[in-house]
Amino acid sequence: MLHNPVLDKSPAPRLMIGRPELALIGVTVLWGATFLIVHHAMSLSGPLFFVGLRFGTASLLALPLALPVLRGLTLRELMAGGLIGVGIFTGYTLQTWGLQTISSSSSAFITAAYVPLVPIMQWVILRRRPRLMSWIGVVLAFAGLLLVAAPRDGLSLGKGEALTLISTVAIALEIIFISLWAGKVDVARVTLVQLATTALLAFALMAPVGEAIPPFSWTVILSACGLGAMTALIQFVMNWAQRTVSPTRATLIYAGEPVWAGIIGRIAGDRLPPTALVGGLLIVAAVIVSELKFERRGKD
Template identity: 65%
Template sequence: MSGWLSRYKWRLTLPEGILIFITMVWGGTFMVVHHAMTMSGPFFFVGLRFATATAALLLFSWRSLGGFTRRELTAGFWIGIAISCGYGLQTWGMQTISGSQSAFITALYVPLVPLLQWACLGKRPGLMSWCGVALAFGGLLLVAGPESGGLALSPGELATLLSTLAIAGEIILIGAWAGKVDIRRVTIVQLAVASLASFLLMIPDGEQVPAMSPWLWGSALGLGIASALIQITMNWAQRSVSPTRATLIYAGEPVWAGLFGRIAGERLPGAALLGGALIVLGVIVSELKLKKRGGARSVAREE
């Protein structure tokens, strides 16, 4: 028993501590965006947010932006479209649902990634991925329909659920081009495309440029700068943090969002809180792998 415990002992490193702080910050952004939706349309806000992120990254990376390749422009374009759809639908949904609900539903993108990889790349999910999907779907039933006992999705919840498909698609696209492109140049392109696409989506959504207030400007600019700095920090931290450990840390994002929402006065039903816990558990389980040891199977985590 002692040997088993020592194998799973987690000694917190500086990069892991930074990722935990980043996860706390991301959890707090749901409350900020939810409040911003009382003053702005969703696509204008997302466009302004990523325009700021683009400008901030340009300040850090302008010396390395020469020599764009067609592959980098293509990768940046499609990843940017996925980002625009993901964040745009998520923000649109927060016009009618709480930040806590949005955070829990958004977390579904992690167990959805293996399913999309199966559909798009023919890579069959493992047993733990299926278990994670089952737990997350059960959690969604409770978050979305705690009173009806079924999957009664409101328009805001449906938009947020669709946003998870776009976010999962973004991850798959990033993985498909990983190691084949310059990450700084692609990041600049994808953020710029996400901003432009979001501004264009204001037209079909019937949005107007809102009256600018200090809170709205501060929220959009602050989130944009934070997005740029966090992107750089995550790239640095994950050089020494395994993908599984990083995912376990990121699984805490909806928990932090629920905590900050609670402080701000959001009150989710008990069934919805249980559903959120199941979704987080599904995220964690989906990242566990079954390994064969001496003919027997055991659950292992990547260290």
């Protein structure tokens, strides 16, 4: 996930729903569908090969956009893209690994907890104290995670839930890394570097961890390459739409990602218990609440 709904600055929210908002809604539906696609592909492929193929495809699609300005690549951009790529690699690999053992709906709801986590990571790394609503969002997200991650086994976390939960830390760090270099680097060059870094790390670590190249499968190829194309398309649409859509409005739209994943998962036969559904709603509420801002009215 390369968007930055917490830190981006945009014009004030509008009441009408125009083409940018509709485009972001479409992006959110696509995001929701990716969890189910990866979940099914994990029965045929290891996580590292799948992540490498997915982001390798995205890198090839991003190359034509970055090629005209690639000669100007600086050491700062290489470092920025590399660190962001490490965050993306860690987050997506752990999330994909977790999808081997948990449902697409559970993964989507747990992953959404990265949004209220970002202000806490900002406090630790950038010394920016979170607002009250951010703390409330964290509490709601924590309560929701307990219900989603352990609906049948008390408070114990399974391997898949734990890996997905750790992945949210990497995703939050990715967003903070993006904010550190925002406005200081060329977006096309850094995007290419971060996508390529993710793919190279995934393929390079296959041998050390003992993951073999899976038998040829059109399901794996089409799923990974299709998700790579979706990654490139989503990034382009978000960069276009968030020029006019405020970060708060965008976050409210993005909060629908796990909801769409749950709907698509249910159509495909995924049935979450009632406690997990309540937990999912708490996490969505946490995403929304963490973005609310209240301004004090001046005295008349």
